[in-house]
Amino acid sequence: MCGRFALTMTPSEIVATFLGIAETGAFPPRYNIAPTQPVLMALAGPPRAPGSNLPDRQGLLVRWGLIPSWTRDVRVLPPLFNARSETAAEKASFRAAMRHRRGLIPASGFYEWKRQAGDPKKSQAYWVRPKNGGLIAFAGLMETYSEPGGSEIDTGAILTTAANPEFAAIHHRMPVIIAPEHFSRWLDCRTQEPRDVADLVQPAESGFFEAIPVSSLVNKVANAGPEIQEKVTHDKDGPPAAPDQLQLF
Template identity: 70%
Template sequence: MCGRFALTAATEDLAEFFQLVDLEPFPPRYNIAPTQPVLMITAGPARHPGSNLPDRQAFLVRWGFIPSWTRDVSQMPLMINARAETISEKASFKAAMRHRRALLPASGFYEWKREGKVSRPYWVRPRNGGIVAFASLVETYAEPGGSEIDTGAIVTTAANLEFAHIHHRMPVVIDPRDFERWLDCRTQEPRNVTDLLKPAQPDFFETIPVSDAVNKVANTGPELQERAEHKSLPEKAASKKKLADINQLDLF
């Protein structure tokens, strides 16, 4: 799962990384949460005149996917993630997977590791720094009043072995050399890009324990990403957790 992330790169670095023309200034954000506007990139309608850059456009969407056929938004769950294993068949996502694939720029994401009754937050970033692109889907939802809203979800997959001890899911990372293929919904059908929906290489991310200040959406400063060693669980609580994990394994 991916429920919080950050994007702190300079606008010019984003434009260069994604080969974009005329990218509007985008301020650094350290604690992006569901339902907030997020930057996404799709294939554009036409190549920019006089430019050799790829045909791409960037725009803001609501983080929380709403299928176009939704009649009552209040009855729909908040879909911030789409499972890579089922997006080509699931009714909510299959049209977007075929026609509206996107990239979501990030500097990293936050994940919580469950330890007994406590959840420990981690800041997960590329080991070598820089920008990362998450596979995403976009859908335009027409509200009953006639207005339209662009919405989106991040595609997730099973965690790699290095990350699995924190959480069993992680965002799908699209390598820059695969941007064109992932975004090309004209000639590349879902079956042509499913090979891209895989976990990141084991050494791609590094995980940094951070304070639980990130739990509050109102906290938005760079201090959220500072290392904060987590206190060890009491031995008794740790033993109970280990026993619970063993019992859980017995179910499979």
């Protein structure tokens, strides 16, 4: 799964990586992004006229936690901040977004918690980032929800897949990462159906990420500085408990 992540690059670095994305404006570094918070997502832009210089991608902020358009009462909705890639094309909650609104969520890395053997209530937090640095792109889905009062809210989820053998030692699921050379194909919902991009929703190759043990500071959303990514050899407070994701909503 993916319950927390970070995006610490500057807007110019994001634009340089996500070629053609619309200008994002001010977007300060964020070290502890949690569900229900706004996240940046890149989507395919409107069709371009021949000779047009308009970007073929657009950026927008969405609420992390997808709300299906048919939802009647959000108070009873389970947290949909992740979507299983194996079933997203068939599930009623994600089917329309998987076909029509696939997106890319830029990130510097993400956090995961490894349960401690013999004590399932304890876990060790890890900061997981690309070994070679730089930005990564989570495969995302976007849905616009119309509230009863008439206002609209853009919402999104991160697709996950089975962990590769290396990461499985920490958790059995991991976010789907889309490589830059596949950005356009993933975002193309006009000519590429879910079955046409199924080959892109694969676990990251072993060796792509490095997992750095960090302290229990990351468990609290209020802790949002770079210190939460500092490597620890032993948390003085003992192995941290994994955050209760349901309480984030």
